[in-house]
Amino acid sequence: MEQKPKNRPERTKHMNAKSKARGFTLIELMITVAIIGILVAVGLPSYNSAMRKSHRSEAQAALMDIASRQQQMLVDTRRYVATVAELNTTVPAKVSARYTVAITLGAGVKPTFTATATPTGDQAKDSSCAPLSIDQNGTKLPANCW
Numbered sequence: 001m002e003q004k005p006k007n008r009p010e011r012t013k014h015m016n017a018k019s020k021a022r023g024f025t026l027i028e029l030m031i032t033v034a035i036i037g038i039l040v041a042v043g044l045p046s047y048n049s050a051m052r053k054s055h056r057s058e059a060q061a062a063l064m065d066i067a068s069r070q071q072q073m074l075v076d077t078r079r080y081v082a083t084v085a086e087l088n089t090t091v092p093a094k095v096s097a098r099y100t101v102a103i104t105l106g107a108g109v110k111p112t113f114t115a116t117a118t119p120t121g122d123q124a125k126d127s128s129c130a131p132l133s134i135d136q137n138g139t140k141l142p143a144n145c146w
Contacts, residue, residue: 052126055098059117060146062095063134066103066115070136080105080113080136098123099132112136 069087070080082105084091091101099117106112118131129145140146 052123055123056126056129056145058092059095059099059132062091062101063115063117063132065089067134070113074111080111
């Protein structure tokens with residue numbers, strides 16, 4: 001019977017373990033990249049839509065604040081004002097970065113106003129809800145976006 005050297009079985013075990021833990025194959029990496037690509041392609045439009053809705057909500061809150069201040073101005077001075085500055089407030093930076101906010105006064109005997117937020121930049125892609133507006137009666141347009 002021939003004897004095997006003592007260190008040889010350890011060396012064989014070590015080499016077998018090493019050869020099995022070689023890393024990822026190119027196919028495995030390509031499958032992983034493809035899966036990530038699909039997830040991004042599906043998730044990114046959904047994320048952008050959620051962000052537009054969030055920005056729209058901020059604009060709605062700003063318009064509600066303007067309408068409230070206009071009502072207080074009518075009580076105090078018996079008239080509405082044509083600018084946000086005259087209401088002693090400013091449009092929040094988050095809103096002014098994505099919307100142009102304007103106040104339009106009516107020309108009749110009865111005082112009226114309409115506050116409008118028109119989307120700009122990437123927010124303009126939210127075209128089904130553009131522009132947002134509220135008037136002195138609390139009428140909010142487009143109605144399905146409030």
